[in-house]
Amino acid sequence: MNFELITLNWAAAATTDTEALLVLVPDAEISGADALSQLITEARASGALDNKPGKLLSTWRATGITAPRLVLVSVGEGAAAVRKAVLTGVGAIKSTPVQRLTLCLPPAANAAVVQAATQAVAEASYVYTTTKSKPEPRSLKHITLAVPDALTAELQTSLAIAAATVAGIETAKEWANRPANHATPKLLADAARSLVKSAKTSKLQCEVLGPKEVAELHMGAFMAVAQGSDEPLRFIELRYNGAAKSSAPVVLVGKGITFDSGGISIKPSAEMDEMKFDMCGAASVLGVFRALAELKPKLNVVGLIPACENLPSSRAVKPGDVVTSMSGQTIEILNTDAEGRLVLCDALTYAASFKPAAVIDIATLTGACMVALGGVRHGLFSSNDALATALQAAGEAALDPCWRLPLDDDYAEGLKTNFADVANVAGRAGGAITAAKFLQRFAADFDWAHLDIAGTAWKSGAAKGATGRPVALLLSYLLARAA
Ligand code: BES
Ligand code: MN
Ligand code: ZN
Numbered sequence: 494m495n496f497e498l499i500t501l502n503w504a505a506a507a508t509t510d511t512e513a514l515l516v517l518v519p520d521a522e523i524s525g526a527d528a529l530s531q532l533i534t535e536a537r538a539s540g541a542l543d544n545k546p547g548k549l550l551s552t553w554r555a556t557g558i559t560a561p562r563l564v565l566v567s568v569g570e571g572a573a574a575v576r577k578a579v580l581t582g583v584g585a586i587k588s589t590p591v592q593r594l595t596l597c598l599p600p601a602a603n604a605a606v607v608q609a610a611t612q613a614v615a616e617a618s619y620v621y622t623t624t625k626s627k628p629e630p631r632s633l634k635h636i637t638l639a640v641p642d643a644l645t646a647e648l649q650t651s652l653a654i655a656a657a658t659v660a661g662i663e664t665a666k667e668w669a670n671r672p673a674n675h676a677t678p679k680l681l682a683d684a685a686r687s688l689v690k691s692a693k694t695s696k697l698q699c700e701v702l703g704p705k706e707v708a709e710l711h712m713g714a715f716m717a718v719a720q721g722s723d724e725p726l727r728f729i730e731l732r733y734n735g736a737a738k739s740s741a742p743v744v745l746v747g748k749g750i751t752f753d754s755g756g757i758s759i760k761p762s763a764e765m766d767e768m769k770f771d772m773c774g775a776a777s778v779l780g781v782f783r784a785l786a787e788l789k790p791k792l793n794v795v796g797l798i799p800a801c802e803n804l805p806s807s808r809a810v811k812p813g814d815v816v817t818s819m820s821g822q823t824i825e826i827l828n829t830d831a832e833g834r835l836v837l838c839d840a841l842t843y844a845a846s847f848k849p850a851a852v853i854d855i856a857t858l859t860g861a862c863m864v865a866l867g868g869v870r871h872g873l874f875s876s877n878d879a880l881a882t883a884l885q886a887a888g889e890a891a892l893d894p895c896w897r898l899p900l901d902d903d904y905a906e907g908l909k910t911n912f913a914d915v916a917n918v919a920g921r922a923g924g925a926i927t928a929a930k931f932l933q934r935f936a937a938d939f940d941w942a943h944l945d946i947a948g949t950a951w952k953s954g955a956a957k958g959a960t961g962r963p964v965a966l967l968l969s970y971l972l973a974r975a976a
Pocket of ligand 1: 753771828860
């Protein structure tokens with residue numbers, strides 16, 4: 494998909510040569526004498542177009558309108574309302590052969606509105622095709638966003654950011670949606686490498702460690718998870734060098750469990766297929782790097798992805814086994830299904846070697862977080878108030894919101910054990926928090942935040958599929974840092 498931004502008022506939109514015209518209609522007095530204004534006024538007066546946000550009227554060859562297809566959607570105020578209206582409007586045309594769409598934004602559209610609209614067009618029209626034998630790819634190709642006012646440099650920049658964010662989100666969706674046999678640790682590493690190769694910049698680098706190198710680093714917790722599978726682990730290291738070497742990087746750590754069966758503590762079979770999404774954290778890191786390559790902001794970023802499968806076998810780690818993490822801390826693995834924190838803890842220890850400005854891990858970590866926050870907000874945990882505030886603000890700005898949860902030391906009580914320095918699980922209560930408390934033990938030497946995306950990274954049911962979150966939040970945070 495490609496996007497452009499132009500100035501076009503309703504009078505000009507009426508006669509613009511395009512396949513489909515999607516007009517967001519604000520709840521305001523309409524005074525124009527042009528065909529579009531007249532049509533909207535009549536449609537409203539007759540009740541055909543309700544001015545409640547989200548109400549839609551779709552027409553074919555309307556009088557005085559050049560575009561054969563015209564879709565009107567009533568819109569409320571602000572970026573979130575624009576996002577909703579665009580999702581509705583594009584939903585009405587995405588299954589048609591329309592390739593060229595002109596989208597008329599309401600007056601006084603700001604950067605946030607342009608970004609929300611662009612991302613919503615992509616979101617509503619996305620289709621996964623990779624493992625279909627007769628794919629029906631997305632038909633929408635050229636999107637013209639139209640504002641009635643004069644274009645500013647700020648609006649143009651926001652379009653570029655939005656287009657790169659879309660590319661990042663779709664990279665994340667692609668890898669997250671792929672079934673586990675099409676997204677093995679090795680294939681994820683190949684994806685990271687080819688992302689670097691196809692980037693039109695030399696600012697990106699990728700290094701991939703295999704079982705031998707990971708053993709040399711003594712990543713005992715990560716290796717314990719991987720040992721049950723014949724599929725060898727990979728530790729992926731991405732670098733984006735957008736600033737001087739001396740500038741401390743932000744490190745992103747993405748959980749890359751390409752399939753989580755639970756291991757010996759095996760999961761029930763219902764919906765177990767969804768555990769192919771247990772690498773959504775990793776996918777979001779790939780997505781962020783895809784966008785960084787395009788936007789080239791002035792900062793340094795490191796991406797770390799511990800990738801492996803969590804499977805039961807005669808070689809698998811067993812409940813009660815004690816392993817030694819890279820940090821030297823010993824861990825009693827009481828539940829092999831709490832594997833995310835095990836691969837992450839070694840990656841966090843490794844992250845310290847970059848002398849990072851901040852470390853953010855992103856993980857589909859706990860069912861408990863899904864219970865707590867549902868599919869709306871990511872769980873956010875942080876040892877640093879300024880970092881937490883920045884991530885919260887980035888989430889709000891990008892319409893990819895999170896919610897901070899506590900890290901009181903009392904929550905760590907349940908992780909105590911007689912047989913190791915720490916256990917990998919506590920009781921059922923506060924499961925998202927106890928998981929974060931486990932990670933915090935490995936993040937003492939830097940400013941750290943943890944995003945639990947178990948509820949937000951994918952949708953179940955008929956709309957089953959990855960959401961590409963939190964690519965937008967992370968990019969918004971990084972770009973704000975670079976500015
Ligand atoms: N990948 C899961 C978390 C998960 C579960 C995400 C369901 C989305 C939906 C994680 O590895 C896991 O299994 N966590 C356990 C932890 C428990 C054993 C302490 C969980 O949440 O049940
Ligand atoms: Mn698990
Ligand atoms: Zn998992």
